[in-house]
Amino acid sequence: MSQSVLTAVDHDAAGPARPCAPPAPASVSVRLRRFPHRYDAMLAICSDLDYTTDGGVYREIARYLNTREPTAMGPGVGLEVGNSIFFDMPPAEFAYWNTDDAGREMVRTLIRSGHIDVLHSYGDLARTRADAERALAELDRHALHLPVWVDHRRAPSNFGADIMRGEGDRPGAPCYHADLTLAHGVRYVWRGRVTSVVGQQAPHSLRGVWNGRRPACSARTLAKEAAKHVLGRVGRAKYAMHRDNALLRPITLRDGAGCVEFLRSNPHWAGISRADTAAGLADVLSDPMLDRLARRGAVAVLYTHFAKKGDPRRPFDEPTCAAFRRLARRHEAGHILVTTTHRLLRYMDVRDHLTFRLTADCGRVTVHIGPVVHPVRGSCTPSLDELQGLTFLVDARAEVEVRAPSGERLDCTCTYAGGATCATIPWKPLTFPTLDRR
Ligand SMILES: [Zn+2]
Numbered sequence: 001m002s003q004s005v006l007t008a009v010d011h012d013a014a015g016p017a018r019p020c021a022p023p024a025p026a027s028v029s030v031r032l033r034r035f036p037h038r039y040d041a042m043l044a045i046c047s048d049l050d051y052t053t054d055g056g057v058y059r060e061i062a063r064y065l066n067t068r069e070p071t072a073m074g075p076g077v078g079l080e081v082g083n084s085i086f087f088d089m090p091p092a093e094f095a096y097w098n099t100d101d102a103g104r105e106m107v108r109t110l111i112r113s114g115h116i117d118v119l120h121s122y123g124d125l126a127r128t129r130a131d132a133e134r135a136l137a138e139l140d141r142h143a144l145h146l147p148v149w150v151d152h153r154r155a156p157s158n159f160g161a162d163i164m165r166g167e168g169d170r171p172g173a174p175c176y177h178a179d180l181t182l183a184h185g186v187r188y189v190w191r192g193r194v195t196s197v198v199g200q201q202a203p204h205s206l207r208g209v210w211n212g213r214r215p216a217c218s219a220r221t222l223a224k225e226a227a228k229h230v231l232g233r234v235g236r237a238k239y240a241m242h243r244d245n246a247l248l249r250p251i252t253l254r255d256g257a258g259c260v261e262f263l264r265s266n267p268h269w270a271g272i273s274r275a276d277t278a279a280g281l282a283d284v285l286s287d288p289m290l291d292r293l294a295r296r297g298a299v300a301v302l303y304t305h306f307a308k309k310g311d312p313r314r315p316f317d318e319p320t321c322a323a324f325r326r327l328a329r330r331h332e333a334g335h336i337l338v339t340t341t342h343r344l345l346r347y348m349d350v351r352d353h354l355t356f357r358l359t360a361d362c363g364r365v366t367v368h369i370g371p372v373v374h375p376v377r378g379s380c381t382p383s384l385d386e387l388q389g390l391t392f393l394v395d396a397r398a399e400v401e402v403r404a405p406s407g408e409r410l411d412c413t414c415t416y417a418g419g420a421t422c423a424t425i426p427w428k429p430l431t432f433p434t435l436d437r438r
Contacts, residue, residue: 028396030358030367032351036389037415037424038334040294041199043327044301044344045281046190046264048120048150049084052094052307055103058083059435061306061315062115065324066432073316077328080430082340083110083306084118084150087135088125095123096135106435111144114430117342119146119186121155121166122177132157132168132177136184145185147342151192159253160191162238169253178253188248188260188345193241196225198267198289199298200247201348204229208292211269218269247299248349250375258376262345264303277308282319285327294335299348301341337389340430349374350386358394365398367423369405381405389427395420 035042045065052058064071065081085107089095096107110116122132139146151158151166156175158166167173168181198208206225211218225242232243241249241263251261268275268284275284281304293300307315316324330336339347355370369387371379384404394400400423402410415422 028358028360028365028394028398030356030365030392030394032354032356033391033393033422034297034351035299035391036337036347036427037391037413037422039337040297040335042299042337042339042344042347043293044339044341045081045304046118046150046301046341047081047083047304047306048152049086049094050120050152050305050308053092053312054094055099055106057307057312057315058094059106059437062110062432063435064316064321066115066430072314073321077321077324079324079328079331080339080343082115082117082342084120085111085116085146086120086123086152087138088123088131090124096138102436108142108144109433109435111139111146113433114340114343115432117146117340118148118150119181120150121152121168122157122175124153124155126175127156128174129177129180132175132180136180139184147185147187148345149181149186149189151190158191159189161254163192166191169255169257171255176255178255178257182257182259186259188262188342188349189251190262190264193238193261193263194272194303195228195242195245195263195265196221196267196272197242197245197265199293199296199300200245200263200265202245202296202298204243204245205296208289209267209269214269217271221269221271224271247301248345248352260345260349260376262301264301266303272303276304278304278306278310278316278320280304282317282323285323287326290326290330290336294330299344301344337427343430346386347389350382351390354382354390356392360396360398363398365394365396365400365421367392367394367400367402369403371405384410387425389425391422391424393420393422397421 060072063069064073064076065079067076068078069076086095087097122135151160151164154165157168158164159169160166167175169178196209206222209222228239228242232239248260248262252258266272266275268280331338350372353372353374355373357368359366372382373379397416397419398421400414400421402412402423404410410425413424
């Protein structure tokens, strides 16, 4: 990395830090801000690609969400939203082995850029370990990694035993593959758990789901969610994540391997499975819901299917496009950071397990980042990518620098408010690739 520079910007009315007002080391403390500087919440839209008919639809969805180019649905909204991929599916569904060479090239390009980050099981037709090996060999051949796993319907390769009836992590099963898939680099898995609660990593609350015009339906949704919470509290393992309203938790698969499970949400008054479509997002991404997410300082990985029940020529209708524009405005205004599933999960995971210490010397405070001490992976050194967005709040007005575990001084931006300094390692948006339009 090139010579790093610490820049001080956005000083408040009292002016910049005075360099020779050394804070006494014992009196200075530092903590990590919950989200990257300015943002009040984080959100990822985590779509399963079921019902996607072909690569053209898949490409238009990606372009609409991630660029500002003209698309079949009008100008793109310029967000950062990923997608998922299958390998072995029946011919009518878009999947890696079903599409043509151009389609496969597009998928590889989007995996490389980070815009495909989820393996949505190996697909309905992947029934053996050899099917998984074939898919992983293809990814390896192109030096590609998919870091997130999401169970699909009743696919044999699923990990979830209770909800998703999979056997992918049961040694001896024909499609046992967990050892290979985790070795490939999958770190986060979804095993069918969903919630209606607006925002995770915040106290459990049922507010924000009720729709006064649809009382019976709303009451049913709330009762279901309340039941999950109560069952979690009385010790039912299936609902442990609902008890804590946790986004992430360490788990042990049936073969003994450790990984991290995540919870998806869809806070629609009619219930999770009634609104798991792009049309459902028009209601879910409402101003009150987004306000509530930000007010709670919470994080959401939204459960949906972009191509389910929509018109393949125009997967998002106008109300859904309006919802994406609402979300884009909040992202641009610095309220809700919208990113891919993997980047969101990784940020929260690293943030929650990062170690660091502070030294102070002649007015300069240095944050020394240490290892990530993780319940599954043990002690490991974070990469520079993994440090993006981390924001240290120092309770002194000082020149602050941040050093990586290697000792390297990191680029960071400092802002001052009152007697505190906020030092942020910049969050860099992904670069959307140019895609062949054939
Ligand atoms: Zn699916």
